[in-house]
Amino acid sequence: KYRTLEKLRSTYLEPLPQKVDENGRLHTHFNQLATATGRLSSSNPNLQNIPVRTSEGRRIRRAFIASGEDKILISADYSQIELRVVAHYSKDPTFMDAYRRNLDIHSLTASAIFSVPEQDVTREMRSRAKEVNFGLIYRMGPERLSVVTKTSKVEAKEFIERYFQKYSTIHALQERFLGQARKEGFSETLFGRRRYLPEINAKGLLKRMAEGAAINTPIQGSAAEIIKLAMIAVDQGIREKQMQSRMILTVHDELVFDALIEEEEELCEMVKHTMENVVGLEVPLLVEIGKGKTWIDAH
Numbered sequence: 001k002y003r004t005l006e007k008l009r010s011t012y013l014e015p016l017p018q019k020v021d022e023n024g025r026l027h028t029h030f031n032q033l034a035t036a037t038g039r040l041s042s043s044n045p046n047l048q049n050i051p052v053r054t055s056e057g058r059r060i061r062r063a064f065i066a067s068g069e070d071k072i073l074i075s076a077d078y079s080q081i082e083l084r085v086v087a088h089y090s091k092d093p094t095f096m097d098a099y100r101r102n103l104d105i106h107s108l109t110a111s112a113i114f115s116v117p118e119q120d121v122t123r124e125m126r127s128r129a130k131e132v133n134f135g136l137i138y139r140m141g142p143e144r145l146s147v148v149t150k151t152s153k154v155e156a157k158e159f160i161e162r163y164f165q166k167y168s169t170i171h172a173l174q175e176r177f178l179g180q181a182r183k184e185g186f187s188e189t190l191f192g193r194r195r196y197l198p199e200i201n202a203k204g205l206l207k208r209m210a211e212g213a214a215i216n217t218p219i220q221g222s223a224a225e226i227i228k229l230a231m232i233a234v235d236q237g238i239r240e241k242q243m244q245s246r247m248i249l250t251v252h253d254e255l256v257f258d259a260l261i262e263e264e265e266e267l268c269e270m271v272k273h274t275m276e277n278v279v280g281l282e283v284p285l286l287v288e289i290g291k292g293k294t295w296i297d298a299h
Contacts, residue, residue, distance in 0.1 A: 004054070004056065005056065008051070008056060008057065008060065012050065012051075012060050013060070015045065016045055016063075019044075019045050024067075025067070026045065026047065028042045028043065028044065028045060028046070028047045028249075029042070029043050029044050030042055030250075031043060035224075036195060036213065036217070037216065037217065037220040037221050037223075037224050038189070038193060038221050038224040038225060038228075039220075039224040039227075039252065040228070040250055042249075042251075047249055047251070048250075048251045048252065050064070050251075050295075052296075052299060058296050059296075061294065061295040061296035061299065062294045062295070062296045062297075063294075064294060064295035064296075065293060065294050065295075066258055066259075066293055066294075067258050070260060070261055070262075071258055071259060071260060071261065072259050072261050072264055072291055072292065072293060072298075073256060073257065073258060073259070073291065073292060073293065073294065073295055073297070073298040074245075074256070074257040074259045074264065074267065074268060074271070074289065074290070074291045074298060075254055075255070075256050075257075075289070075290040075291070075295070075298040075299050076254065076255045076256075076257070076268075076271045076272065076275060076287050076288075076289050077253055077254040077255075077287065077288050077289075077290070077299075078223075078226075078227065078253040078254075078275065078285060078286070078287055079286040079287065079288050080105065080286075081223045081226065081227075081253050081285065082134070082137070082219050082220060082223050083095065083105060083133060083134075083137070084099055084281060084283050084284075084285060084286075085190070085218075085219050085222045085223055085226075085281070086137055086170060086173070086219055087099055087281075087282065087283045088190075088281040088282045088283060089173055089218065089219070090167075090169045090170050090172070090173040091169060091282065092167055092169040092170055093169075094108060094166065094167065095167070095170075095283070096282060096283055099283035099284060099286075100283060100284065102286075104126075105133065106126050106129045106130040106133060107121045107126050107129070109129040109130075109132060109133050109163070109166070110125040110126050110128070110129035112162060112163070112166040113129060113132060113159050113162045113163055113166070114129075115162075128149045128150075128151070128159075131145070131148045131149050132145065132149065132159055132163055135148060136160060136163050136164075136170075137170065137215075137219065138212065138215060138216060138219075139174065139211070139212060139215060142156040142157040142160060143156075145159060145160065174215050177214050177215050177218055178211055178214050178215065180214075181197050181200045181210070181211075181214035182200050182201060185197060185198065185200065187213065187214045187215075187217040187218055187221075188217070188218060189217065189218055189221035189222045189225055190218070190222040190225065190279075191222065191225045193221060193225065195213060195217045195221065197210040197213055197214055198210075200214060223253065226278065226279055226285070227250065227252075227253060227255070229278045229279060230255070230274060230275045230278045231247065231250060231255065233274045233275075233278050234247060234255065234270070234271055234274050234275065235247060237270045237271075237274055238267075238270075241266070241270070243260070243263050243266075243267060244260045244263065245257055245258065245259035245260050245263045245267050246258050246259075254299075255271070255275070256295070256298070257271070259291075264291065268289050268291070271287070271289070272287045272289055275287045
């Protein structure tokens with residue numbers, strides 16, 4: 001507990017207020033070329049790693065507030081964008097049907113790997129299935145999966161076997177990505193951006209890292225490009241409508257706005273429509289909107 005609180009104090013509570021300018025604002029630096037996946041990163045200070053998972057960490061988000069009494073913070077977050085990109089690439093019938101019918105993919109996965117009817121899936125089962133969904137898409141092994149899902153290595157191995165029985169198309173997709181990278185020396189996003197992988201045919205750790213990148217890049221890289229296209233389109237929408245609201249932050253799959261309260265409804269409608277329709281995938285994109293006076297209320 002001491003280490004947790006000390007990390008919050010030394011990383012956020014003391015340094016952040018010192019970086020606030022005379023207008024009461026924090027200005028981060030966005031880096032266009034710092035990440036291999038293509039996402040914008042944030043530094044000095046890093047506003048993309050403000051905690052959200054623990055109750056103490058969330059209290060720090062409460063310190064981020066709208067810029068005036070007539071303003072509100074709005075968060076627009078892509079729902080499971082990486083899994084939707086996987087569904088688009090793999091054409092997996094279960095994934096595609098789930099997203100087209102707006103079903104809960106984590107509950108469906110839990111039902112498959114725990115061999116229970118969907119209505120009998122518990123919260124803990126769903127939570128483990130969520131870790132399995134995200135982990136196995138990036139080739140998480142049984143050792144790591146057992147740690148994440150708090151199960152034995154034998155159980156984790158069984159999870160993996162049952163998962164790829166259910167979603168054989170996703171395993172085939174991984175092999176396709178690997179095959180392309182080994183043959184051509186690079187992996188590629190949906191929009192044609194290449195990541196060169198000279199170690200893909202090497203041995204040992206370098207090879208395994210390159211294989212991970214060969215699978216990550218088309219998925220995470222495509223998701224990164226979708227949100228960048230969305231940012232450009234949303235910014236154009238704000239300018240065309242001559243709004244006073246502003247897009248102020250991007251955190252992975254989330255955009256944050258400092259919005260005029262009287263523009264709130266129009267902005268939310270425009271942002272949601274723009275983000276959901278910026279590209280045409282085989283499955284629909286879904287954007288969840290939150291709003292409030294503080295960042296934690298909006299998330």
